[in-house]
Every structure is written in structure tokens, then in C-alpha cells.
Amino acid sequence: MSRYDYIVVGAGSSGCVVASRLSEDPSVNVLLIEAGGSADKFWVHAPAGMGRLFLEKSINWAYFTDGVPNADNRSIFWPRGRVLGGTSAVNGMVYVRGHPDDFDGWARLGADGWSWSDVLPYFLKSEANSRGASEYHGGEGPLSVSDPLIRSTTIEDYISAAERAGVPRTSDHNAPPYEGADFHQHTIRDGRRESAYTAFVAPVRGRKNLTILENAQVLRVVLRDRTAIGVEILERGRIRMIEAARETILSAGSLNSPHLLMLSGIGPAAALMKQGIRPVSNLPGVGQNLQDHWFAPMIWRTTPDSSFNRDVSGWRKYLSGIRYLLGRRGLLAISASQSAAFVRSSDKVGRPDLQMVLRPLSYTFDPKGAVVVDSFPGISAGLVLLNPGSRGSVSLVSADPLAAPSFQPNYLSDAGDAERTIAGVRRMREIMASEPIASRIEAEVLPGPGVTSDADILEHLQTVGNCGWHQVGTCRIGKDANAVVDPALRVRGIDRLRVADGSVMPTITSGNTNAPCIMIGEKAADMIRAHWR
Template identity: 55%
Template sequence: METYDYIIVGAGSAGCVLARRLSDDPSLSVLLLEAGPPADKFWVRAPAGMAKLYFHKQLNWNYFTEPMPLLHDRRMYWPRGKGLGGSSAINGMVYIRGHRKDFDTWRGLGNPGWGFEDVLPYFKRMEHNDRGEDAYRGVGGPLWISDPVVRHPASADFIEAAARVGIPRTEDLNGEVHDGVGFMQHNIRKGRRQSAYTAYVAPVRGRTNLTVRTGAFVQRIVFDGLEASGVELIEEGRQRTIHAAREVIVCAGALNSPQILMLSGVGPGDELQRHGIRQIIQSPGVGRNLQDHFYVHTSYRATRASSYNHEITGLRKYWQGLRYLLSGTGYLALGSSQVAAFVKSRPEEDYADLQISFRPMSFTYHGDGVVEVDPAPSMAASVYRLRPAGTGTVSLRSADPRQSPAFQPQFLTHPEDVKAVIAGIRQIRRILASEPLASRVLGEHMPGPHAVTDDEILEYLRTHGNSAHHAAGTCKMGQDAMAVVDERLRVRGLRRLRVVDASVMPHVTSGNTNAPTMMIAEKGADLIRQDALVYRASVDGGPN
């Protein structure tokens, strides 16, 4: 009987953190399972490689949503990391924690221990910020946080232009003042991506009490009554069952964790019955409350000095490649965006409900998932609503684990979301029309001068809007009837089973979600150690 104390399903942003922290105790045995392959590739390590990974056949689940009626029946592409590091191995590496009120709201929804002052120590514990330590930043943690190695003049001008239209400056978007405009930091160390695997697991991969398996596709959780006892998986073409002496911890992300629960008999009763799955427990919230940031991209033709498009296209891209290989610097060492502005869509908002991101380059997103840098000098800005009112669902397409789930994000179904994003487009235009940035602009390319009225801008959103790939909330924690886990991340009504990833967020955070997901796992590891369940009585001899 192959048995471990803890089985972690998914080696993504949360799973890698948990594996490191739980295996810090040499008396515990930890198994980390990943359906995808190792991710030790050049374009994973190089920050600019994110475009190469956007539709990668091995390192990406390559999901699509269901057709969305309000977006001209488009099936939107949803990339998700598949491999060691999960989405942290393919994302834009932006490090944003979210607003302190996000976490205070979590606590207010019946989750004691999740307010900002509760979670701040976990953020600090995981960080090594190259700015040094202060009341908000940490040093000495596994995850390296750095400033852009190139601060483009156009980015500095965006900050100045935003300040001139009334957006306050902030020196640290993760510090005391979140709302405002400033340079972002990234999970990059000496020019290399810091995925959760690179930061947390790779340095301790030789531990005898930590086992990491790739190509291990978990089909379902195995139960003994109402107690999780292990997992059933496919590995090297063979089906096997591995037992957990203490707990099974699902860290498969907001899109896959609810799928695994439902395939295991944990979910809405009608959903399970429809697919002939034996119900272990009725949990109506599994796969509900899907939240994501609806994202819209704008671009502007610019003077040559205002964009680095020409540096990463044509023959000059080879010079940038050589520069990167020799020094780990240059434009290939940058994250996805340089600057962010957190602003209100209307004065009545309690705190910023829009994130505007700016980059002194532009790209074209093609419907087949290909991302291509534009050949002409251009700048780009994007906006999304931070706290969406509309929520969607993750449901099963079939009882076959190999079939991808069905995703209905319900973008633009709530009028407040529509109004907010339209207001964001108008704020981008105000900033780009203000000096010193205005002198760099030669003309608006997208949405373009034809999109003036709210209806015309809405049509642009429907045609070109996308996902920011910040899915969350599908196994939310709380006390209400739709809560899937409690404040200790234990699946309600069951024993020895937890969910630890972005799916437990009651509400998606105000910004990029990778940092808060890793924080959830840092805190989750402490909760698991504090609960310290004894060996399951039915497991002979303890873990191997």
C-alpha cells in the first residue's frame, strides 16, 4: 500500500508552496502530484517567454469557455498552466497582493483569521523583496520580488500624466497606499522567472520526505465513508490508488479543483446525478461563484522612442536575445506590464474598482491563441474591473476526467460591470491625452476614434474583450449554504480533505491573483500543521 502523510493534487502556485512548507517537517511525508510535465525550459525561465507559452501544447491546458451570447457567441481562450509551477510558470509575473479591504471583506463574510492584518505576515514570510524590508515588505522568503530592470521613459511619463489628471502617485502598490499609480514589481530574480516551483520546491527537491511526480493525472479522490483516504490517478498509462495517512489537499486551481471534487462525488446533487456520479456529499457551491477579471486592451500608435516594439522584432530581437543570455537584462527580462493605476470608476466606490496597466509596447492577440508583437511603434494600456458583480460557473462536461470542464464566466451580464469598464476606457483616454504622454501619441489604434458613445465602446468590449486569467471563487470559504470550505480550508461535511488555492477566495482580489494564491497556501500550511491529524486508523504501519 503506497501511503504518504499528505497528498497534494496540483503542483501550481499553491501546491508548490504547500509542498515546501509541509516538508519542512522531516517527520512528515509529502507527495506532490502534477498532471503536466517538468517546466525547465528556456522560455519558462526567460520572462519574455510568456508569449511563447500562451498556447503551449505541453505546458498549458488550453481551455476555452462555452459560447457567450453577450460577446457574439465567442468561445474565449483561457490558458492555464500545466506543469511544475502551474500558471506561475506561464503568467506575466506581476506581483500584486490586492487591497487590504479585500481581505477584511473575506473576514467579514464569516472567515475569521483572513483579515488584512492576519494575512500580512504570510505575504511577508514568502517574500524576498529587493527593495528591502519595511512594515509591508518581507525579506528572506523563498519568492524573489524585484523592480523592472528597464524603466522605460514612456512608463515614467504615464505615471506623470496620470498624476496630472488627479491619480495620486504611490511608491509601492503593495505598501500602505494601494490606490494610485506607480511601477509594479514582478516575480523575477536576476532576469529569470520565479515560478512557485522555482522558488519553493526546486531548492528542496532532494528532501527524502518530499516526492514530486509529473505526468500524474488525478481522476478522483477516494473516500472511506465521509473521510478522504487517497487519490485515484493515471500514471504511465496505468491506474493506481495512493493513500493519504493524514489528508488529501486539492490545489488544482479555480478551474480544475471543482472538477476534481465533482468527479469524486462532492458537488451539487443535480450535477452529479446528471453524469451518473455517486454522491459522497451534497455541496451546492462547488463550481459556482466563478469570478474573473474581464479585460480589455487598447493600443496607440507612438513615436519610435516611446515604444520598444522595434527592439523585440526583426533583426534587433537577436541582439536583445544575446544581451539577455550574457547579462540577464534588457527587454527579455521584463514582466508583462510596467505600470499600474488603481482607480475608481465613479466617486461613490469605496476604493479603487479598476486596474489600468500600461506597457510601452503592444501586441495583437489572435483568436487561435497566438500573441504577436506589433511591428510598428505602439504603446498599450488595458483595464479590468477588480470586483466583478457578475459570477459564472464551472460544470462537468461529462463524467470522463479527460474531458475539460465547461466554463461559463458570464462576462458583461451585470450592468455595473459594463459601466465600470466603459469608464475605464475613458480614463485611459484621459491619461494618454495628457502631457507628457500625449506628445508620444500619434493616434489611437484600438478601440479607435469610431468608438465614442457608450454603445460603441460596449460593442468594442463585446468583440475584443478577454479574460485577465484571474479565475477564482469556485470553492469559496465561508459560513453560508454555498460555502465549500470553512475558514480552515476544510471541505465542509467531510474529513481529511481541504482545498487550498484561488478557488477558496470568497471574492477575487483587487489585482493579479498569483500573489494572494501563494499567500493562501502559506497560511493553509500553518492551518494544516496546527490541526495535525493523526494517522488514519485503517492505514497499517503509517506512511512510507
């Protein structure tokens, strides 16, 4: 077919949900287009394989930012999934929704209908939590959310030490009080990664009204009289057009959705004309408001029994592999990011603004982005600033749709970001000096015991700090002149075109962004069906 009722661009965390839900109506035809192909690979299915996927070009866009002025002018590696499931097929599988005030804040900024009470039902709708249904969790949804199969005793000691240092122990990061230390839950089903594709699309792939087009890159949205009538795609070296009778929904992610809008003539008019693209709709906010989480990496050398490093290295890694193959158990069946403490950087902050992740293993990134497990027994932390003030942009550098745009995240450009993260490093050290975790620590390796002053910690943030790969905000919801989509996710000034992915977030959520992106897909599909009903 070359004509469908709905075209969904991008089979990622939001797009898979939109396509699955829209195709529940047998009277419509839905096309889901993905630039990549199958995710049926061992290291995609095995939760611990995340680190091996970063540089896997066959399933990864493998983007790099421009040099970041406040991060030692480094170009930061941004892995993004180019595969069925999108980035949910290569991420850390942590299931965190964020703080209720994140969404109430969206509503205050003009995103009517996106407050916490509005979005909670969509989180519940998606979720099949291993703990069962409750006021704050769904039990019958497509997406498996589970507790770790292995609960590291080192992490147990970290949570106890945090409690001794004044951080309350909690039993659920996704329920009140949204503050404290606990093990994470993950999108893992029976020892296998649960991506948006495996949860929402694979079980219904046999629907006659759902077509999935793999290895086809959308080049632009085709517009006629300010109306989206379809998309132009590149498939097997040939360019062709596919029509959308009702709507085109961009779910290509916070980096690719604004890129596609600009290639289609929707964006800042002066920048488009500079690249020889005729502006159809002057929307200066397209590509602006880029946000991401920045974190301070920390590593400690530990007693041998406190770290998983030796079990995932050398000859022992083969034993772990055998155990996983025989029963989907062992270290390959869990996520490395086992736990976190959600805390406040100071008493002046009204809610947690730091996510202090601890992992029972340690690793570093080489300059090309590859993950290298340390040769010594170690554990590592990512001290994540949840609500950054820094804002960046995605900019068009060429009218060639196969040329990546420019990414400038402007990490640490807001002075408060560094101040709060430095406070977090000190708080993390306080916890790690508390028992019972203190007895496991032999030495701080990174940033190191000599790094004590604010200036030294800031240098650590600038020269070694890294990102959370949680880019959002580049097609934000709103009612003002710089908003890209309205609260119904319709692109302003263009008919029959919506954006449904993390790019529509006005502000970044307080934690990992996969769960909120799935929620956005659920709510988008509901609004689209209601409109056409």
C-alpha cells in the same frame, strides 16, 4: 511508496507552497503530484517569453470557455499552467496582493481568520523583496519580488501624465494608500522568472520526505465513509491508487479543483447523478461563484522611440536574445506589464476598482489565442475591472476525468461591470491626452477615435475585450449552505480533505491573483500543521 502522510494535488502557486512548508517537518512524508512536467525551458525562464507560452500545449491546459453571451458569444481562451509551478510558470509575473478591504470583505462574508491583519503575515513570510524588509514587505522569504531592470521612459511619462490628470504617484502598489500610478514589482530573480516551483520547491527538492510525482493526472479523490483516504491517478497509461494517512489537499486551481471534487462525488447532487456519478456529499456551491477580471484592450500608435515593438521583432529580436543569454539583461529580462494606475471609476466608489495597466509595446491576440506583436511602433493598455459583479460556473459535462468541464464565466452579465469599465476607458483617454505622454502618441488604434459613445465602447468590450486569466472562487470559503470549504479550508461534510488555492476566495482580489494564491498556500500549510500538532 503508495502511502504518504500528505498528498498535495497540483504543483502550482498554492500547491508548491503547501508541499514545501509541510515537508519542513522531517517526521512526515509529503507527495506533490503534478499533471505536467518540468518547466526547465528557455521561454519559461525568460520573463518576456510569456506570450510564447500561451499556446505551448506541453505546459498548458489551454482551456476554452463556452460561448459568453455578453461577449459576442465568443469562446475565450484560458491558458492554465500544466507544469511544475502551475500558472506561475506561464503568467505575467506581476506581484500585486490586492486591497486590504478585499480580505476584510472575506471575513465579513464568513471567512473567519482571513482578514487583512490575518493574512498580511503570510504575505511577508513568502517574500524576499529587493527593497528589503519593512512593515509591508518581507526580506527573507523564498519568493523573489523585484523592480524592473529596465524602466521604460514611456512608462515614466505615463505616470507623470496620470499625476497631471489627478491620479497620485505612488511608490508601492502593495502599501498604503493602495491607489495611484507606479511601476509594478514582479516575481523575477536575476532576470529569470520566479515561479512557485523555483521559489519553494526546487531549493528543497532533495528532502528525503518530499516526493514529486510529475506527469501524473489525478482522476478522483478516493473516499471511504465520507473520509478522503487518497487519490486515484493516471500515470504512464496505468491507473493506481495512492493513500494519504493524514490529509489530501487539492491545489489544482480554480478550474480543476472543483472538477476533481465533482468527479469524486462531491458537488451538486442532481448534476452528478446526471453524469452517472453517485453523490457522496451534496455541496451545491462546488463550481459556482466563478469570477475573473475582464478588461478593455487599448492600443496607440506612437513615435518610434516610445515603443519596444521594433526591438522584439525582425532582426533586432536576435540582439535582444544575445544580450539576455550573455547576462540576463535587456528586454527579455522584464515583464511586458510594467506599470499600472489603480483608480476609482467614480467618486461614488470607496476604493480603487480599476487597474489601468500600460505596456511599452503593443500586440493583439489571434482567434486561437496566440500573441502577435504589432508591426508599427505602439503601446498598449489593459483597462481591468477589479471587482466584477458577474458570476459564472464550472460544470461537469462527463464522468470521464480526462474530459474538460464546461466553463461559463458570464462576463459582463452584471450591468455595473460594463458601466464602470466604460468609465475607465474614458479615464484612460484623459490620461493619455495629458503631457508628457501625449507628445508620444500619434493616433489611437484601438478602440479608435470613432468609438466615443457608451454604446460603442460597450460593443468594443463585448467584441474585443478579454480576460485577466485570474479565475477564482469556485470552492469558496464560508459558513452558509453554498460554501464549499470552512475557514480552515476543510471540505464541508468530508473528513481529511482540504482545498488550498484560488478557488477558495469568496471574492476576487483587486489585482493579479498570483500573490494571494501563494499566501493561501502559506496559511493553509500553517493551519494543517497546527491541526496535526
